[in-house]
Amino acid sequence: MKTIKVGGVPEHFNLPWHLCIDDGTFRKNGLDLSWRDFPDGTGAMCKALRNKEIDAAVILTEGIVKDILHGNEAVIVQEYIASPLIWGIHVDADSDFRSFEDLKDQKVAISRYGSGSHLMAYVNARNLGWDTSRLEFEVVGDIDGAVTALKEGKAGYFMWEHFTTKPLVDKGVFRRIADCPTPWSCFVIAVRKEVMDKEAAGILTMLKVLNKLTHKFKAIPKIEVALANKYDQKVEDIEQWLKITTWSQKQISVKEIQKVQEQLKELDLIPQIKDNAYFLPQ
Incomplete structure (x- = not known):
């Protein structure tokens, strides 16, 4: 049983992870996946990745791109939400x-x-x-x-x-x-390089399990009610949010990474623009 520690914000975007944990789907696929909420967001997750407190994070695209450029030894393994935040x-x-x-x-x-x-x-x-x-x-x-x-x-x-x-x-x-x-797709899944090097099969299994659910997530009966109840939202607000939100099951495009880098550089928030492959598993 492979152990993977994942972090993310306690928000509606991440319900698919909790469903896969709660119904035992990860465990049935040989993964002991634990979840840690980060109510203070991307900066805290970047720090937790650096400190090896978590193995992976569901994290804002611009935040992890900036932190990787500032020395965080992580890679983006997949786009998670393809729509803007x-x-x-x-x-x-x-x-x-x-x-x-x-x-x-x-x-x-x-x-x-x-x-x-x-x-x-x-x-x-x-x-x-x-x-x-x-x-x-x-x-x-x-x-x-x-x-x-x-x-x-x-x-x-x-x-x-x-x-x-x-x-x-x-x-x-x-x-x-x-x-x-945001001018780009908003959430990606980032993994520490060390974990990706040692446990690539486990990470790929994790993504396969998650993607199978997110592909059909919007079609789950009464999912808007489940989301509203769990995250203290009105059903009509969740319905509106579901219409504008797209889960992704593929790797982020180099075009999206380039767009993020260019804006961060223009704002003087990063020292340089690197080859887009720098952010992806080799």
Whole structure:
């Protein structure tokens, strides 16, 4: 029995993993797969991969590309979500912020440096024509930390996945100013090189089991109800999210990696652009 430790955010994208764990499908295929939630996101997962706390991660594309370029010895073994991630731009519901112009010189709440909330703040600023060198950040850890930081005025806005934060918008905790989609496919599966070298067969089995489920995931009866119940969402919101979300069963294209690298370099977030094969198993 091969043991594989996987990390990911506790969000609706990752229900297929939990279904395969709970119904014993991984175990039936010779895998003892354990899951660890990372509510503070991609930056924390990059650190856990570096520290060998986990073997694999379901992680934001831009986050792992940047971290591999900064020395994380991991490789991307597959694209997981082929569609963009919709980042909501949130402010405290009781604040006076109403537009992007109001937010221009405000500090950004981020889960940690290197996280999606950090990198997408640069993408959003660039889209708006702002001087990205003027961005300032408040590290808050997770969504709860962001709620507090915005309420106390330590930061002006916080970017996080639209549907994950929608319950807080509905409750009047956050107000959403706008959305900012990623310019690339949003989630990939990354594996430590050491694990890929030693346990390639186990990793390929893991992907085969997962892909068999994600291929039919949207057709599972009442899956929208299961998602809504598990992740504290409204069924109608989940139905909307399912329409715009595409699970992938193939490797990410070099074109997508190039797109991520070019934007990160343009924003001065990486030192250089490497050959796209650098990020993939050899």
